[in-house]
Amino acid sequence: MSDLIQYTFNGLVVGSIFAIAAVGISLLYSVLRLVNFAAGDFLTLGAFLTYFLSVTLELNFFFSIVVSMLAGMGISWFLELVLWRNLRRNKAGTLALFLVATGVALMLRPIIQFLFGTETRKFNIDILKTYDFLGARIAHTQLLVLIFASASILVIALFISKARIGKDMRAYANNPGLAAVSGINVDRVVLATWLISGALGSLAGVFQGLVQGQFNNSMGESLLLSFFAAVVLGTIGDAYGALVGGLLLGLFMELSQLSFFFGGVPSNYKPVVAFATLVLVLLFKPEGIFGYRGRKV
Amino acid sequence: MKIRKVLLATALTSTLVLNALPAQAAVDMKIGTIHPLTGGNADYGIGLTTAAEWGAESVTKAMKAAKVAGSCKIVASEDDQATPALAVEAATKLVKSNKVNAIVGPLTSGSTLGIAQSVTVPNNIVVIATAASSPTITKYADQDLLFRTYPSDAFQGKVIVAAVQKAFGKTVTLSIGARNDAFGTALANVVTNEWVKGGGDIGRKVLWNPDNATFDSEAKLLTEGSPDVWVIVDFPDTFAKVGPALVRTGKWDAKKTFFTEAMYDEAVIATIGVSIMAGAKGTAAKSIGVDSAKWKTDRKAAKPSTKETFVDASGYDATVLLCLAAIHGKSVKHTALIKSLRAVSGSQGGPLIPWTKLTDAVKAAAAGKKFTYQGAWTTAKFDAAGDSSGALFRVYSIDAAGKLSSNDAEDVRF
Numbered sequence: 001m002s003d004l005i006q007y008t009f010n011g012l013v014v015g016s017i018f019a020i021a022a023v024g025i026s027l028l029y030s031v032l033r034l035v036n037f038a039a040g041d042f043l044t045l046g047a048f049l050t051y052f053l054s055v056t057l058e059l060n061f062f063f064s065i066v067v068s069m070l071a072g073m074g075i076s077w078f079l080e081l082v083l084w085r086n087l088r089r090n091k092a093g094t095l096a097l098f099l100v101a102t103g104v105a106l107m108l109r110p111i112i113q114f115l116f117g118t119e120t121r122k123f124n125i126d127i128l129k130t131y132d133f134l135g136a137r138i139a140h141t142q143l144l145v146l147i148f149a150s151a152s153i154l155v156i157a158l159f160i161s162k163a164r165i166g167k168d169m170r171a172y173a174n175n176p177g178l179a180a181v182s183g184i185n186v187d188r189v190v191l192a193t194w195l196i197s198g199a200l201g202s203l204a205g206v207f208q209g210l211v212q213g214q215f216n217n218s219m220g221e222s223l224l225l226s227f228f229a230a231v232v233l234g235t236i237g238d239a240y241g242a243l244v245g246g247l248l249l250g251l252f253m254e255l256s257q258l259s260f261f262f263g264g265v266p267s268n269y270k271p272v273v274a275f276a277t278l279v280l281v282l283l284f285k286p287e288g289i290f291g292y293r294g295r296k297v
Numbered sequence: 298m299k300i301r302k303v304l305l306a307t308a309l310t311s312t313l314v315l316n317a318l319p320a321q322a323a324v325d326m327k328i329g330t331i332h333p334l335t336g337g338n339a340d341y342g343i344g345l346t347t348a349a350e351w352g353a354e355s356v357t358k359a360m361k362a363a364k365v366a367g368s369c370k371i372v373a374s375e376d377d378q379a380t381p382a383l384a385v386e387a388a389t390k391l392v393k394s395n396k397v398n399a400i401v402g403p404l405t406s407g408s409t410l411g412i413a414q415s416v417t418v419p420n421n422i423v424v425i426a427t428a429a430s431s432p433t434i435t436k437y438a439d440q441d442l443l444f445r446t447y448p449s450d451a452f453q454g455k456v457i458v459a460a461v462q463k464a465f466g467k468t469v470t471l472s473i474g475a476r477n478d479a480f481g482t483a484l485a486n487v488v489t490n491e492w493v494k495g496g497g498d499i500g501r502k503v504l505w506n507p508d509n510a511t512f513d514s515e516a517k518l519l520t521e522g523s524p525d526v527w528v529i530v531d532f533p534d535t536f537a538k539v540g541p542a543l544v545r546t547g548k549w550d551a552k553k554t555f556f557t558e559a560m561y562d563e564a565v566i567a568t569i570g571v572s573i574m575a576g577a578k579g580t581a582a583k584s585i586g587v588d589s590a591k592w593k594t595d596r597k598a599a600k601p602s603t604k605e606t607f608v609d610a611s612g613y614d615a616t617v618l619l620c621l622a623a624i625h626g627k628s629v630k631h632t633a634l635i636k637s638l639r640a641v642s643g644s645q646g647g648p649l650i651p652w653t654k655l656t657d658a659v660k661a662a663a664a665g666k667k668f669t670y671q672g673a674w675t676t677a678k679f680d681a682a683g684d685s686s687g688a689l690f691r692v693y694s695i696d697a698a699g700k701l702s703s704n705d706a707e708d709v710r711f
Contacts, residue, residue, distance in 0.1 A: 010514050017510065120533075128573075130547065137547055208510065213537070213538055213541040214537040216336055216337060216534055218378065222507075223510055266503075267514060268477040
């Protein structure tokens, strides 16, 4: 029983990070048809910026996270104004946008390296502290991440379903032409999408840095494939789907190591489990878990 | 009188012609290096790279002293962050853009096998890996283009098992945790086989992907069954994440854990966390070169700002051997380099010439003689597989302050 609790908890922690990163990627795709290959590097940037503020400048950790999210939003806003908006006006296709996103990722990496160095970093938080819970050992940092990630997921879900701009985003994603003629401010929707994506990227980076304990500048890049898998699993372009897809992916990967799952899959095959799950789901539901919904975002 | 004039004219003409010809065709050897210059293994990579640069500078200086035409240069030093994909990119750049004749490095087995498969073997480029230790490299079909100055883990596996047996007995249960790559899986297999052969039991064998989001589940698996001792085969940047997860299980004990050479660096221990690493032991290859203390002093004088690790001299020896091979073979072609690497490294015998007498080594190479270059790290004597012969390992301990110590009496020689 304690094993089940332990692996479920581990899976929820990993899955919640996947979910937060995936929802940003999914929102961008649904609204802009942009496969944001730079998403992983926004994670790294968020973690390093929070490290710089909270460890180097010794500012409050939570204040540093907020500033880091604002910085993520600011950079996304800047890129929208100088880059993405112009590309859209020039009718750049999906492939062109994808390649430019890859270029942004390749530019961000050396910039992060130049600004923050290449050394392994850690936040000023006790990464060894644990709590016992029904025989399972829960790390302090994992608990923090799970609480704040759950709250973030709830806020994102409420924002998309209830807030005016969230509804506009859904309408635009569903039918951009109709949304534009019905009076929705398209530029405002696009900008909001970038701001949310930038903030979520930074937040996921901090969460990932916390659960890893230590991180380096390849952190986000190495997780990018898992984020995209979560997006596809939950239906491409469906933000709710990305949330669920991320959580399911994390849970499958961790629970697969339990002995009741074919005797326990060796941990080096965790990615195989993740992608086998993805393939299996797509075989029966090629549009992803939430594909039946008939609408996006 | 007429005969005297003819003789004089002949003598003058001969002198002019002979002076116009060089004593030996100049050999300009271009070498590139690939090491991790950023990331968790950067300390090792920077140390090896600067040692290689100093090696090339030393040979060029010795060539001038020996009046041997030509040069030996490091034309580019690339960063692979100990990642095979980046190593392949780096090797492609060195071969296609920099037009190097040989490569020194990479540091890791995964990167070494990656570049051999994709770049260096298809392009007939000679490589001397500086710290790649996987036994897989020995068996790799490299068309004799892949050499290494660092001993194979076929040796280290035996040393780890012997050290564990000495500390905990032969019949205890041992669990192994290793990174899932060429280095980790191969050494984990050697340790498993040696341990079972010695009569011990294997508890858990857990392989982890370095790119995992977290390592708590792997840590839990590795501590299940309460083994008597652990062997961990990992690199610093990954173990910086695995280590805290192991501590959080509440079942892991660093005092019952053996690491490999990757943790034999006090800066690395400090980065991972002294509280995590204190009390652990490990094994690391040791220099079997000559005057290694003098080499460290001289290197510090020549390259004062560089980072230093225990294995740096391996980069120096790899570079010097390549330069000497080019001089010996009077060519930078791979066929000549391969043949001459064995002629100058002692595989075919010949007098001993230490690194402290590089001018003598250059003269011997230029004269086409067979000799045995005694490096600061090793006397390579490359075997048929390109591996260096012989190895020496230390068994080290990490104290409560994160300081490393070892006892020479416990060293194991092969």
